[in-house]
Amino acid sequence: MAKKEKSEYIIQAVSHALDLLEQFHDEVDELGVTELSKRLKLHKNNVFRLLATLESRNYIEQNRVTENYRLGLKTLELGQTFIKQMGLLRQSRPVLETLVKECNETTYVAILKEFHIVYLDVVETDLTVRVVPRVGARLPAYCTAAGKVQIAYMTDEELENYLPTKEMKRYTPKTVIDREELKKHLKVIADQGYAIDDEEMDVGVKCVGAPIRDYTRRIIGAVSISGPSMRFTDERLEKELIPLVIRSGEEISHKLGYHK
Structure with a gap:
């Protein structure tokens, strides 16, 4: 029926x-x-x-x-996109599961699509207070950890063409909507190798993300840890969550053929 x-x-x-x-x-x-x-x-x-x-x-x-x-070439592009996404999901799932066991926070894998990120997979924490899963959701790249850590490695020219020409929307008081301020912030992210969403998308929610690269050294996605800001203290971020997410990004990248 x-x-x-x-x-x-x-x-x-x-x-x-x-x-x-x-x-x-x-x-x-x-x-x-x-x-x-x-x-x-x-x-x-x-x-x-x-x-x-x-x-x-x-x-x-x-x-x-x-x-x-x-x-035509567009059919090849679609096929390659499918292969990459399936490979990314297959290789990242065990890493996400391990990551949740280590930090007991919700973990994601996301890719960049135009001006947004799309969450492909999630492994949830078993804690009562947690972030609502967003698999399939499209969120602005400029105010999410998984998005910022991907666009941070664009060249100045690529970034200028990438960022929306119209004014960027402010989602919380901490959302960076000034283009020049955002560019400076992204340079810091590129230097340190990770990004933090400090309640820039949702009040009360923090997130930390690291890039995922494939065998061509190109960034094809990001891994992130998300949770209530009350649990994501500066000390915990620095000592536990940032090292974990960086290691997880490198582990998935290695599985996809990336070598430093």
Whole structure:
């Protein structure tokens, strides 16, 4: 019954576009409009419109010599993103579980998506007072530990293009919304190798994060520890939580092929 109900929401044009992309598999690397029309049982005009749409978004490209079509770079990017995310989740989960056992606070793995971070995985503490899990949530990068520790390593030019052109939103009295002040703060983060969210996103919540790198040395995510500010004292951060999160970031990075 559930499947039948969901089928009512299917958009036919999108379904046809996906059917078209799925024709390129195994040893089939190029196909023409006529062949695609036969395979999809669609009129050539419809196939051409689908191809034009997909080509405009780089999911399909045309071989100018043969005039046939093949998969575009965007499909490769999506595939690589999936592989990286699955690899990141698989390698980070045991580290998160160990980290929670050591500090008994909620731990996360997050990636950067445009101007936000997205939490991919979480392991919760068993303490009664804790931060609500945010798997799948999108939060601003400039006021979260997992976000700041990723954008901190951008070049000045990359950062200038990355930061929102409009005024950044202030979530708490501690949110840094001045661009120049934020840039100075990010340079400190890059030098020290970790970031702290000192109630910048939520009042009463603190977080500490460290970067995760892959075999290319590129930062692909962050690991973080989050909890009530009453438990995240300066002394505990310095002596326990910061060393733990840095070590965990390095451990996940090592699993992904990164070597200093």
